[in-house]
Amino acid sequence: MIYLDNGATSFHKPPSVAQAVRWALDNCANPGRGGHSGAMLAAKTVFGCREQAAEFFECQPEQVVFTPNCTQGLNIAIHSLIKPGSRVAISGFEHNAVTRPLYARGVQTVVAGRKLFDQEDTLSHFEDALKSGVSAAVFTHCSNVFGYILPVEEMAALCRNYGVPFIVDAAQSAGVLPVSLKDWGADFVAMPGHKGLLGPQGTGILLCSGETKPLLQGGTGSSSKQQQMPQELPDRLEAGTLNVPGIAGLHAGLKYLKKTGIDRIFSREKQAAQFCADGLKKLGYQVFSGENQGGTVSFVGKEDCEEIGEKLAGRGIAVRAGLHCAPLAHESAGTLQTGTVRVSFGHDASRQQAVEFLQSLKSIR
Numbered sequence: 001m002i003y004l005d006n007g008a009t010s011f012h013k014p015p016s017v018a019q020a021v022r023w024a025l026d027n028c029a030n031p032g033r034g035g036h037s038g039a040m041l042a043a044k045t046v047f048g049c050r051e052q053a054a055e056f057f058e059c060q061p062e063q064v065v066f067t068p069n070c071t072q073g074l075n076i077a078i079h080s081l082i083k084p085g086s087r088v089a090i091s092g093f094e095h096n097a098v099t100r101p102l103y104a105r106g107v108q109t110v111v112a113g114r115k116l117f118d119q120e121d122t123l124s125h126f127e128d129a130l131k132s133g134v135s136a137a138v139f140t141h142c143s144n145v146f147g148y149i150l151p152v153e154e155m156a157a158l159c160r161n162y163g164v165p166f167i168v169d170a171a172q173s174a175g176v177l178p179v180s181l182k183d184w185g186a187d188f189v190a191m192p193g194h195k196g197l198l199g200p201q202g203t204g205i206l207l208c209s210g211e212t213k214p215l216l217q218g219g220t221g222s223s224s225k226q227q228q229m230p231q232e233l234p235d236r237l238e239a240g241t242l243n244v245p246g247i248a249g250l251h252a253g254l255k256y257l258k259k260t261g262i263d264r265i266f267s268r269e270k271q272a273a274q275f276c277a278d279g280l281k282k283l284g285y286q287v288f289s290g291e292n293q294g295g296t297v298s299f300v301g302k303e304d305c306e307e308i309g310e311k312l313a314g315r316g317i318a319v320r321a322g323l324h325c326a327p328l329a330h331e332s333a334g335t336l337q338t339g340t341v342r343v344s345f346g347h348d349a350s351r352q353q354a355v356e357f358l359q360s361l362k363s364i365r
Contacts, residue, residue: 002356003318006346007144007172007296009194009201011318014347016252021200024248030241032221042244049251050234056254057174057189057207059181065206065237066247070171071097072215073190073206074138076237077167080213081136081187082107088136089129089164091122091150092332093143096325098169102138110134114332117290119151126155130162137166141173145329145342146288147273147296149177156184165210171195174205175257175347176266176294181207196265198257198347199250202243212236256347265347269295272349279358283365288333288340295349298340303365305339311364312341317357319343 003011024045029038031046047061054061067073074097082088084105090098092114102109112129113122130137137159141152152168159166167188170179175196181189187210193203214229218239223230230236257265270293277289277297285299301308309321322339323330330336343357 001316001318002353002360004343004345004353004357005318005320006195007324007342007344008320009192010196010198010346012346012348013198013200013249014253014256016256017198017200017249020252021245021249024245028244028248030221031244033241045244045248045251046242049247049254052251052254052258053205056258057179057181057205058183059207059209062233063181063208065208065234066242067190067204067206067237068202068243069194069204070169070190070192071204073188073204074098074167074169075101076206076212076215077188077190077208078102078105078138079215081165081167081210082138083135086135087133088138089126089134090137090328091126091139093146093148093150093329094138094140094326095144095169095171095329096327097171098138098140099328111328111332113150116146116288116333117148117292119154119292123151123154123158127158130158130164134164137164138169139166140169140171141177141179142170142294142296143326143329144172144296145324145326145340146298146333147172147294147344148290149173149292149294151292152184156186160185172294172296175253176262176269178262181209185209193246193250193253196257196347197250198253200246203246203250205250206237208233208237214239216240260347265349266294268347268349269345272345272351272354273297273343275351276343276345276354276357279354280361283358283362288335295345296342298335298342300335300338300340305341308341308361308364312357312360315360315364317360319357 174191193199
């Protein structure tokens with residue numbers, strides 16, 4: 001199979017990831033739940049990943065909170081930072097993992113910047129939104145549908161200038177683009193462990209520098225006498241048993257990224273996506289591509305998008321078709337009624353993958 005659906009999850013993980021999961025299953029008990037060797041080894045394993053993530057994302061280990069996925073991380077961040085009924089600035093390319101929690105809190109959203117691949121438009125409208133008076137901002141680093149890389153550094157600087165706290169959704173950028181809690185000054189940065197970080201599904205990270213409110217209540221292995229959740233991070237946000245095998249695998253993924261280099265991975269993905277976009281244009285498809293784009297490209301043809309996706313799957317090409325859980329992004333791009341076919345490259349991206357995809361697409365026409 002030619003796997004080009006890395007926007008959903010990375011697939012064909014580095015072998016070290018599965019090895020680390022297997023090792024943890026064979027050796028680790030429950031961290032913080034005893035002084036025996038299995039519990040202590042689990043605690044060491046979890047802390048090792050926490051330290052590696054802190055180094056990777058420029059923060060302190062205690063600011064690294066493990067979550068089951070990016071969605072829960074975003075929900076914790078929104079629950080902590082944004083009051084019900086408040087007014088919040090978002091970009092025009094947000095995922096439902098941002099918009100649905102905001103909707104559930106009765107938040108009034110100010111959508112800032114709707115032009116694809118136009119960072120100046122994004123910045124101009126985003127600053128207008130901040131000037132208009134908002135209590136917080138939430139924005140993605142990279143669109144999961146179109147691969148548009150938003151000017152996060154500049155958006156973060158604007159938020160700091162206007163005194164607006166903010167959350168960054170790094171679901172599509174962590175492990176591919178630089179992510180820094182320290183440099184951005186964000187209150188929260190949420191990311192999955194199973195996409196660009198190459199860890200197993202069921203893992204995620206929330207970087208925290210702002211005031212936190214637990215979304216879940218329960219045991220942490222610490223401060224057991226008191227009925228309130230501990231004040232200290234990460235325990236405050238990590239109720240219940242952690243996914244130790246998943247975290248061990250995530251640690252292996254982080255080690256792979258450090259050894260390989262995210263710049264190198266991004267270059268592979270971007271080159272493959274650009275080659276793919278050029279080929280799609282030659283075949284006559286409407287292609288969404290431009291500057292400030294990562295390793296994802298979407299396109300629309302005369303055929304139904306879902307039908308294209310199914311036909312490609314029948315030929316061993318894995319892509320995704322539809323709205324990709326991001327109707328706001330499609331509304332911004334004018335594809336809400338049709339959806340798109342999304343091709344998203346991963347850490348093993350190559351021109352040959354794009355060539356085989358284009359050949360299969362040409363044959364099904």
